[in-house]
Amino acid sequence: MKGYTGKILKVDLTEEKSHERTFDESYARKYLGGQGFAVELVYHGVPKGSDPLGPKNVLAMAGGTFDGFPVGTGGKVAFAAKSPATGTLAESIMGGSIGPELRHAGYDALEIVGKAESPSYIWIDNGTVEVKDASDLWGKDTREVPEILKKRHGWDVKVACIGVAGEKLSRLASIDCDDRQAGRAGLGAVMGSKNLKAIVIRGTKDLVPADPKKLLDLALHYQKIYEAAPSFVEDTKYGTGEFLGWVNKDRGVFPTRNWQEGVFNEREKIDPYYWATRYVTKNKACFACTKPCGKLFEVKSGKFAGVAIDGIEYETLYSLGGACGNSDVESVAKANELCDLLGLDTISAGVTVGFAMELFQRGIITESETGVNLAWSNASDAVPKMIEMMGNRKGFGDVLADGVKVAAGKIGKGSERYAIHTKGMEPPAYDVRGMKGHGLAYMTSTRGACHLRAGFYAPELVGKFWKWEGIDRFSAVGKGFMVSQTENFMCVYDSVGLCKFSRGFYLIAKLPEVIEAITGLKFSEDELLKIGERIHNMKGNFNAREGVLRKDWLLPARILEDPIPEGVSKGSKISVDEMNLMLDDYMKARGWTSDGVPTPEKLKELGIE
């Protein structure tokens, strides 16, 4: 079996012991790599009812099948655990170089269990594993930590770490590597709960593909395709925010001021078409990405001078921008930098601030409690201030540090009505009232409201994708089947480690030859989709076992009751009937019970125990 290292490393922080085990071709055929491996480790490793922030939770990290090999945009690494934000099996994917490095060190996956007695970090040097003291790193930010560790272990080591928010167990805490983040679902808090500040890896072993010549030929073939695509020009010039104007004006589904509106009327100020020439000083890329959407955004003067981030991504322009009514792009950048340094997910953190701002607008909370003027008109000042307070759990920041669901529980006074989330996770930048299938995807996503478990925004905004044409975003009909299919599709992407922005180039049909060039294993398109279905069913079954059922998946009241007030999607919402229709269709397509539980027959068919 080429391409794989064939080994999984387990580190027990309680016992300060490590252990490696091998796997064979049948394991690779069943779970593929990346997300597949990470989900398998959590699914089989976490006992029922475990506290996500307790020692029994498993934090898994796995490089995709393509990780470490020259496949353009194919260097993603998957983290997974039982999420403290949602109580479900959640994975979070990032483009940092820690995944490829793990494979060069000799392991396809890393499974971390237990809890260290005091602040620690894991140091993996080509197969030598140590748990080391991190007391001097505790309290340090996500740029200071790698700087210190690289001075200590060498400039070539790779570091994934948490910031202060992870130490303080914020359910919005992210994991950082190379200024890229595994942001979603609070996996940074899982690291914090284990007293684990960082994972440091040096890998210098060979990775050997099955057919090197074929692999390079394929890489060059796709490189030409990337460069000829219109999205190459847009992404490299403006980053992921390039379609912000279009989502606003032409689709009217850019959630604004905590989802009160679907169009941000000051969108020009945060649109990269307007700011790129002024603030972008260089392109940045994830590991192995040859169509880079990362941007070095630098603020050189004014009150936010000194800010330098890899961003601002589309999602963050929404969460720390539009969702907070913040049209000051320098303030968005500052808040983005604070999130990165403190280790907070920009999406969830921004939506949580926007939620507090709506409560402020409605007089449910006042400046005497918050200590900050949270008026929309004061967004430029308020957003960075509140992010800093959240990351450090200072003052009112402590109330908001665990997201909208927990905050609404603490605040009460009817604030639940304004808490926009599913399964306890704050939603990304697509107002699903005007894209109903994507609304279904927010419900069925195993990690709570997410745009990337199904990626269904693309089919609905464009109207066609993969096998389908003429998709009507305002219709609930037929979406159950399509969402179930695209979820399987995305599980495959996260398992091979390919960026989802490349999904249009490969779809699924083109992946087998790339996988074969690396591993020598042959797969059909259907076999790959079956693996995707298996991975999704494992997550679904885990969540059902933890008692997270259909009744817990439902959309928040605003999406069901308040139509989008203006713009091209004016008047649209998802009715309760439409929600139920889509969920019924989905359960049927999945072969699950109407409560959202995978049936024994389905589990048997997929070989899930």
Place this chain on the structure above:
Amino acid sequence: MVKMLVPYPENCTGCRFCEMACSVYHDGKVNHADARLQVHRRNVKVDFPSVCTHCVSCGEDCCVLHCPVEAIKKENGIVHVNQDECTACGTCVEVCPFGVMRMEEKAFNCDLCGGDPTCVKFCPMKAIVYEEPKPEQYEKVKKLLKEV
């Protein structure tokens, strides 16, 4: 006109694809330490490639000058290590100002892929260009390398 690899640090995104492609092209496997060029991903602001300049820009730190057994020769503008004569003493690795002379059993370096460099094909951002040597670009990289 002799063409060489010319690095443009300001264009580099730090993706390290060139290292992987170089390694697979020459050795049929990926090992970043064996790639005939190197990408430095320092921090959010600084990424840059360091390439073999075939001693058009090495000054006194030239592998050709320092090899104690004269196993490294420059022929038609290309620096080449004679594998039969190399004693693997490591002197060339130490003196190379760009850190791209490599060593396994014997020393080896960039061969420009016979005039069609693989790294260049995979750099859409033009951080490495195959063109007439540009001494000022090599100086930029030398300066960045000293800033560790």
